[in-house]
Amino acid sequence: MARKTVVTGSEQQAPEPEPVRKSPEFSIDNPELDDDLRPQSLKEVIGQRKVIERVRIMLEAAQTRGDALGHLLLEGPPGLGKTTLAMVLPKELGSDFQITSGPTLRAPKDLLPYLTRASEKSVLFIDEIHRLPPAVEEFIYPAMEDFRVDIALGDGLNARTVNMSLKPFTIVGATTRSGMLTAPLRDRFVNRAHFDFYEHDDLTTLLIRNARKLRTELTEDAAQEIATRSRGTPRKANNLLRWTRDFAQVRQKAGPISGDVAREALAMIEIDAIGLEEMDRRYLMTLITVFTGGPAGIQAIGHSMNVPPDTLEDEVEPFLLRQGFIQRTPRGRMVTAAAWEHLKIPPLK
Structure with a gap:
């Protein structure tokens, strides 16, 4: 059952949604767009071919029927173009666009202005949607399924519930940690797309x-x-x-x-031929010189480098794991033979 939001006179006024963004067409001679590197249409998007082809079919089908695009969940590591694709969709649909993020929606009243201002077939983009509070997440369920919201006005014996209908619109959610999404929220997205690293x-x-x-x-x-x-x-x-x-x-x-x-x-700026940065090399050299290649716990490595362990886990280790330079074992992190070879250090015997 969707949780109801109570709106009373003592509550603070909900923040106004960000204005609809309308970008001008790109021109190499337009100085205002020198630093606007985002594509302005779907045909300008480079890479993610499988995702783009599926989105193209969704768009064409929705436009043929005259319906709103089905809710879409974009998932994958940061920096791969999820926000870019979300901003292209309303341009293809010729509709309005609103943008917000999960951490800014602390209560249902913060989301309500976005829902009530959504025009027909418009797009509401929620970045980092896995960070929505439970109350906001439950409030959004009927909006996604039935295009309505239930608002409780007043308090105590004078309370009454108002059912407000919404115009059919599309929610596009983006997340870098899809595993943190609850199953009820994930299942309400009829379309999902996973972004991979680029060739x-x-x-x-x-x-x-x-x-x-x-x-x-x-x-x-x-x-x-x-x-x-x-x-x-x-x-x-x-x-x-x-x-x-x-x-x-x-x-x-x-x-x-x-x-x-x-x-x-x-x-x-100390970026080598495969993309290793100074912090990556410090991590590997700490494992090699201090812990003789491992195994070593992330806390011990962080203390040795004077770097917070969560910074190492979120910013350093993902790329090293992708390159096969470290292993995560039950006993701790270990340097692989590929890392010794890349750093041109003979493995310890």
């Missing part, structure tokens, strides 16, 4: 296109250098692109950014 070729294409948006130019060699060090993440690739552009503007002066300049720029 180097897709990142190379993305970088060359975004370089033009930043009014610069990359050689193929430079784009590949940045792509291979971007950990398969477009957000990381764009950040490195901006740094390389700034570096080239000072050191190269003119002409397309060459591979040599890109390598020199990335070396200055």
